[in-house]
Amino acid sequence: MADELTPETPEEEQPKKTHKQRKNGLYPGVSDELAESMRSGWADTELHGLEPIAQAAHTAARRAALSARFPGERLVIPAGRLKTRSNDTEYPFRASTEYAYLTGDQTENGVLVLEPTGETGHTATVYLLPRSNRENGEFWLSGQGELWVGRRHSLTEAEQLLGIPAKDVRELPEALTEAEGPVRNVRGHDPVIESALTDKVTKERDEELRVYLSEARAVKDDFEIGELQKAVDSTVRGFEDVVKVLDKAEATSERYIEGTFFLRARVEGNDIGYGSICAAGPHACTLHWVRNDGDVRSGDLLLLDAGVETHSLYTADVTRTLPINGTYTDIQRKIYDAVYESQEAGIAAVKPGAKFRDFHDASQHVLAEKLVEWGLLEGPVERVLELGLQRRWTLHGTGHMLGMDVHDCAAARTEAYVDGTLEPGMCLTVEPGLYFQADDLTVPEEYRGIGVRIEDDILVTEDGNRNLSAGLPRTSVEVEAWMARLKG
Helix, strand or coil, rough: CCCCCCCCCCCHHHHCCCCHHHHHHCCCCCCHHHHHHCCCCCCCCCCCCCCCCCHHHHHHHHHHHHHCCCCCCEEECCCCCCCECCCCEEEECCCCCCHHHCCCCCCCCCCEEEEEECCEEEEEEEEECCCCCCCCCCCHHHHHHHHHHCCCCCCCHHHHHHCCCHHHHHHHHHHHCCCCEEEEECCCCCHHHHHHCCCCCCCHHHHHHHHHHHHHCCCHHHHHHHHHHHHHHHHHHHHHHHHHHHHHHHHHHHHHHHHHHHHHHHCCCCCEEEEEEEEEHHHHCEEEECCCCCCCCCCCCCEEEEEECCCCCECCCCCEECCCCCCCHHHHHHHHHHHHHHHHHHHCCCCCCCCCCHHHHHHHHHHHHHHHHHCCCCCHHHHHHHHCCCCCHCCCCCCEEECCCCCCCCCCCHCCCCCCCCCCEEEECCCCCCEEEECCCCCCHHCCCCCCCEEEEEEEEECCEECCCCCCCCCHHHHHHHHHHHCC
C-alpha cells in the first residue's frame, strides 16, 4: 500500500530544504515547481447528461413522507464518516441506512438537510464533498484526495444522479450553528454535525426521528422488493459455490467457505450484508460464530448463514445446514427434519393481517412438540411453552424484518413491530433452529454438538407470502440431491 508522501527516513535525516521548498509550505519536500506542475495539465472530466439513479423517484417519495411527518422542523440526516481500522487505514465506508434510504447516495461525509419552507413542506439539499481542489493541492496531497482514493462526483453530477440540489458539505457546520428554529438529527453517525447542533437538539426529539425512519422501512416498495430478490438470487449462487468446494474446505478450514461466499458477494454485489457464519460441527451451536477458523470434517454438519448485499445496500439473510459429506446421519436427519417441519409451520403463518408473533409461536409449538416426543422435556406441550422450557435448545426468536439492515427496522416501537400486524410488502426471515451444545449433559450423547437452522426470506403478499429464497432446497432429501448434483 502506497504511503501518502510520508518521508521514508526520519526528518532529521532528510535533505535540507531549499528556499523554494520552504517557501511553498504545502508539504515537506514539495517544491514550488512540483506544486505548479500538479496544478495544471489536467483534462476536464465533468460528466454530462447523467440519468437519475434507479431509486430516485422512490427516495423523493420517502422524503415527502418524512416532510409531512415533521412539518416546520429542520431535519438533518448524515451519511457518516470514515472510521479508522488501524493507524492510517480505514474500514470500507458504508453510509448510514437512514441517509441511503432517503437519498440513494453512499458517499462519506454526505448530509441530507430538509429545510422547512413554512408550517408545511421542506426543501431538500444534499451536502457533499465536491471534486478535489487541484489549485491548493488537496487533490494529491490529502490522503483522501482523488489521486489517492479515486474520483468522486461533482456537485452538479450529484444533482443529476440523485435529483436533489447539492452543496459543499464543508459549509454546513457553520450554517447549522447559525440556524434558528427546531432541529432534529439522526445521531451516531457524524460528530462534526452533532457538535454544530449541540444546543439545538434534544435526545428525545432526535430519537423520534430515528424511530420514524425505522418504521418507514417496514413496508417495501417495488424497487426494494426487486433489490431484495436480487440479493437473494446472488446468495443462492453463493451457497452453490460453497457446496462445490467443500472438499477444499475440508483440507483447510471454515475460512475457505467464508472466502468462497465473499467472492460471490463482491463480484455480484456491494459486499456481504453481515459477517458470514460458516459454522462446522459443534460451532453450529454458537449462534453468531464468525471466527470461521475451525475444522471442516466429513460426517459433520455445516451451518452456513450468509447474505449478499446489493449495490443499493439491500441484503439477503439465508441459512442452510448441510451434511459436509453430502448425506445426513440418522440423528442429523431427525433433528433437521424437525426444524424443517417447524419452519413450514412458521412460513404458513406469514400472511397479511396476522400478528408478527404468529409465525414465531407456530414454529416454537412444533419444536416443543418434538422435544417432548423425544423425551427431552416433560409435557404437556402447553406447559413447556408457557414456561419457555424449549428455549434451552431453540435459543432465539424465529425471525426479524429484513431490508437495508439485516435486522431491519430495529429502532421501531414494540407496538409497531413485534406486537404489530403483517402487511403486504413487509419482508422478514423465518429461521427456527435447534442447538444441542457439545457439553450439554441433559441430552443423550448422540445429540451433543449438533446445531441446525433453516432460514428463508419471506415477502408478505396480498394473498399470503412468497419465499424469495425458494431457489435453495429445504427438505433433507432435496438438500442431499442438490449437493450430489453440484458435486458432480
